[in-house]
Amino acid sequence: MLNRFRKRSLTRQILYLILIMLMILLIAFTIQDRIAKQIIERKVTESVETISQQVIEKMNSFDADIKGISTFLFYSPTVQSYLNTEDEMTRILDHREVLSMFDNTNSMKTNIRGIQLYDTAGKQLARFGEGDNLADITLVKELTYSGLLELDTRPTEHFYAITTPVYGIDSNGIVTELKGIGRFYMDVTNLSPILASAAITPNAQVRLLDAENRTIAGAGSVEGGESFQVDDWSRDSDYIVQTFTLPRSNWKLVSVIPKDELLADLDTIKRFNITTYLVMFVLFQLFLVLFSNRILKPIRALLDFVKTYPKQGGSSRFQVALDNEVGVLGTNLNKMLDEISVLSDEVQAAQKRMYEVELTKKQMEVSAFRNQINPHFLYNTLESIRAVAFYHGVQDIADISESLSKMFRYAVKAGNVVTLQDEIAHVQEYARITDFRFRGRFRFQFDVEEQLLNVSALKMLLQPLVENAVFHGLERKVGPGMVWIDVYRMADQRIQVSIRDNGIGMDGVRLQELTGQLVRYDERDGMHEESGQGIGMLNIYRRIKLFYGDAADMTLTSRLNEGTTVTVTFPDQMNESFGGG
Template sequence: MNRIQKKKSSLLRTYITIVAVVCSILFLSFMLIYIIINKWYMNEAEQSAQARFLQAQEKATEAEANIINLYSTVTSSDAVISYLKTSDLAERTQRLNDFSQLTGAVMKINPDVEAIMLYDAAEQLIATKGPLFFPRQDSIVTNGMYGFSGSITDKENGYTFFQVEMPVYSRGNSGSYNKLGSAVLLFGNSGIQDIVDTLSLNEEIYSAVLDQNGNMLAAAGTWREEYRDFIEGQQENGKYLVYIARLDKSGWRIVNLVPKNSFMNYVNQIQTINLFTYFLVAAALIAICMLMYNKVVRPIRRQMEFVVGYTRDTNQRIEVAENNEFGEMAEKINEMLDGLEALNKQIVEGERKYLELDYAKKQTEMIAYKGQINPHFMYNTLECIRGMALYHEEKEIAKLTGSLSKLFRYNVKGEELVSVKEVVKNLKEYALIIDYRFMGKFKVVIEAEESLLQVFLPKMLVQPLVENAVLHGLEPKMDRGEVNVRFAEEQEENMCITVRDDGCGMESEELEKLRIQIKSYDEELVYGTDKHGIGLSNVYRRICLFYGDRADFRIESEIDKGTGVTMILPKRMGD
C-alpha cells in the first residue's frame, strides 16, 4: 500500500507540473503572437496590399493593351475600310451588313463593348451599331493613333462608360496612307470594376480608376473627402497606405487607399479573443486535471488493484465506492464475474455433452450414408447377369443390366468429387434405365455447356434430384413427362444446375412445408427415408457442408405445371 500511495503522490505532482508547464506555454504563446501580429503581420499586410495593387495595375495595363489590339482589328477590317471609302448611300447600305457582323464579332471578343461608331474624315457620324449610343466625347485626347475619353455617366441608371477612338487609314496607289475617318468604341466599365473590386477587401479600403480629369470610371469601398488630398498628392498621412499609378496609354490613374487601422481592428479582435481563450483554457485545464484525478484516476487505480488481486482469488468482488458510472461499472463487473463463473460451469458441462452428441451424430450419419449406396457385390452380380444375357443373345436385357451396372459402379467409386462430364455420363445411364422402366413414357433430357465439363462437384448431388422428379413429379401423372437437367454458366466463378420436371407439382402449402424441412436438416440425424431415397435434405446438407454460404439452393413448384430445383455452386476445377 505504501508503494501505491507513493505512486499516487507522484501522479499528483506530475499533474501539477503539467498544469504549470502548459500555463507557461500559453502565456509565452500569447506574448509571441502579440509581437508577431503587431510587427510581422503589419509588415506582411503592407506587402500584401502593395502586391495586390501591382497586380491590379498590371491587369489594368493588360486591359489597355487588349483594347488597343481590339481597335487594331477594327480599323484594319475590310468591312470598316470599305464602308468609309464609299460615299454612295446605296453602296454603304449594302456594306452595312458586313459592318454589323464585325460589330457582333467584336462584342463576343470583348463583352464590355457596347457600341461601335464610324466617323468620316469630316468627323461626321456615318454609322453606329450596338444597344447604346453616346456622341463622340470632346474629352477624347488622341496622340495621333488612339485616344481614351473621360468618364461618361448614364443619367437614367447611373452606369459609367468610356469611349476609345482610333483613326482609320487606307493605303493609296503611291504607297502613302490617307485618313478615311475614325472608329469610336463605347465600353462599359465592368472589366475595370472587376479590377477595382479585387483591391477592396472590405468597405474601409477605397479603390478607384480615375480619368484624365479626376472623374471616377469605377470605384469600390467607402469614399472620404480627405482622400482627395491624398490622391492629388498634397498631403501625406501615416494612418493610410496610399498607392497611385498612372496608366500610360489612357492617361487614367488607378488609386488604392488602405487605412492601417483596417488591419489593426482585425488584429485587436484576434488578440482579445486569444487572451480570453487562453485564460479559459488554463482554467479549464486545471479543473479538468483535478476532476480527472478525483473522478477517473482514483476509481481506475482501485479497479486495477482489484484486477491484480483477482488472479489470486477468483471468489473476491470489487468494492462499490462511487455513486456514478464507475460505481455502476463496478457493479456490472461483479455481475459479470458471477455470470462468468456460472457460464464457465455451463460451458464445461455443455462442451462435454456437445462432444458426445457430435460423435453420436457423426456415427449415425456415416451409417446412413453407407446405407444409401449399394455395395460392390451388387455390381458384380449385375455383371454376371449381363454376361448371361449376352450369352443367350438377350441384348435389351444386357443393355439395361449394363446401364444399371455402370450406375452402381459409379456410386461405389471412392472419389467424392467427380467432373460434370462424369455426372452427365452417369445421368445418361440413369435416363436409359428410366426409359426402359417406364416403357418410354418418361424422358430425361440432359444439357451441359462445354466449358463446364471439367468442373468438379460432389458426387450424387444431381441424380437424387432427378430421381425425386421422376418418382414424385412424373410418376403420379397419367400423361407423358420429361425431366430436364441443365448445367449452365452463371457467372465467371459460378455455375447453375437446374433439374425441372413437367409433372403434377405441389400446392403452395406443401411447397413451403418442404422448404422448411430442407432448411431444418440439422435437426435430423438420418436424412434418407424409404420414400424419398437420398432426398432433397441430404442434397442440401451436402451442399452446405461442402460449399458453405457460397452456394444457393432454391426449389419452385406450381400445381399441374411441375417442379424445379436450382443450385448455384462455385466452380471448382480439377487439380
C-alpha cells in the first residue's frame, strides 16, 4: 500500500493527504462533540443527584420536625387525659383545652392547615382548621404520608395528610396500647421552595409525586395535581430524567432537564467547528492552486530540462522565471553546470600533471632504493673499528665502538615495545659515550625498582629525555653535573619515570612556554608545532599520548641555575597491537 502511494504523482500524494487530513478533522470534530455531550450530561447528572440529595435531606428534616411536633402534641398530658377518659362530660369540659393546644401547634408550622384526633374506632374526637370529616380511618403503626388530597372546602388548593398513631402512657410513663390516631392536614405550598433549588435550567421541571404519580408540588412549569408518567418521559431522548424515592412517604422526586438547554453552549462550539472546517477546506483548495502554479509546474519544467540536457549539452541553461526556492534551485543548477564545465577542463589538465608527478615519484623511489645502506654493513664496520682498537690497545675506542653499536642495534630494532630493563640498558650505553665525550664531567645515577625491570614500556622513552637533560642543562653549566634517573611504581599502580638534572635550569618564561606547548598539543587533539628546543620532549609527549592515551602524562618543573625535572607517568599495561614495527 505504501509503495503504491509512493509511486503516485506528487499532486495526487498531496491531494490524498489533504483528503485524509479533512477526514481526520471531521472525525475529530464529531468525536469531540459526542464526548463533550457525554461529559456535560454526566456532570449535570452528578450535579442533579447532589442537589436532589440535598432536597431529600431537607424533606427528612421536615419529617423530623413533624415527628417532634406530633410527639409534643399527642403525648401531652392534656391529649392523653382526653383520650383516656370515657366520660363524655369530662371530654366536653376538656375539649376547649385540646383545641387550644391544637391552635398553639398550628402556629409552630405555617403550612399546617388542620389537625384532627380520632379514637381507634374511627370516631373524630377533636378537630381544628381544615380537613375532611372521615367516617372511618385506617389504623397506622407509624408516621404515614398520604397522597395528594383535594378538600371540599378548598377545591382550588392541594393538601396532603400526615397520619400518626397515638399510644397511651400510664402514670409511670410506660407506653400502653393504641389509643387513637392523629392527623395533620398540610398545605403543599411549603414544598415548592424546597424543590426550586433543584431546577438547574430555566425550563427544567422538578416534581414531587405521590404513589399514584400525581404531582404534589413542583418547581418550574409544573401544575399541582396533574398526572406525570415517569416512564414515558424517561424514554424521550430529548430529556435527562432522574428519579429518587423518599424513604418514609414513598413519594418520588423527579427531575426533568431538556438536553437542548444543557447543550446550547455546545451548539455554539459546533457552529465554530463547522466554520473552521469550511475555512480550512477553502484554504486547502487555495494551497492546491498555489502549489500547482508556484511549485509543481516549475519543478516539471526543471525536470524536463534535466532530461533534455544530456542531448543538448554545451551552453544550454535552465530559464529561471520565479524568485522562490525552485528559482534558487534553477539558478544553482546553472551555476553547477558552469562549474562542471570549468572543472572538466581542469580535471583533464590535472590528470596530465598527475601522470607526470607519478612518473617522477617512481623514479625517485627507484633512486632511494639504490641509495639504501644495509644496517649490517654499519654493525660490521663498528665491530671492525673495535677489533682494530683492541689490536692497538686503545680500550676507549673499543668501548665506545661497542656502546655505539649496541645503541644503533637497539634504535633500528623492530617493534615499539620493550622492557624497562632494555630501555635502562640503552640509556647506560648513552651514558658511557657521554662520559667519554666530556671526560667524566657528568655522572648518571640510576634508581630503578627491581620488580619493574620486566614491565613493558615504550621504546626510546628515556634516552631522548636524558639526552635533553645533558644538552640543555649540563653542557652549558660550568663544572660537573649530575643526572638522576628514577623509576618506581606509584600508589595507583602506574609507573613514574623521573629525569632530574642539576644543570642551568630555565626561567619562568621559558618554563611557561614549554608547558604551554604541551597544553596546546592537548587542545589541538594531537597537532603540535615544532619550535627548536623542546622538540624531543614534545615527541615523547606525543608518543605516550598516542600509545597510552589519557592514562599517560608528562610534567615539567625547573628553577633557574638549579636544574630541571621531567616526570613521565604511564600505566604498566600496553595494548599488544602497538608492539609492531
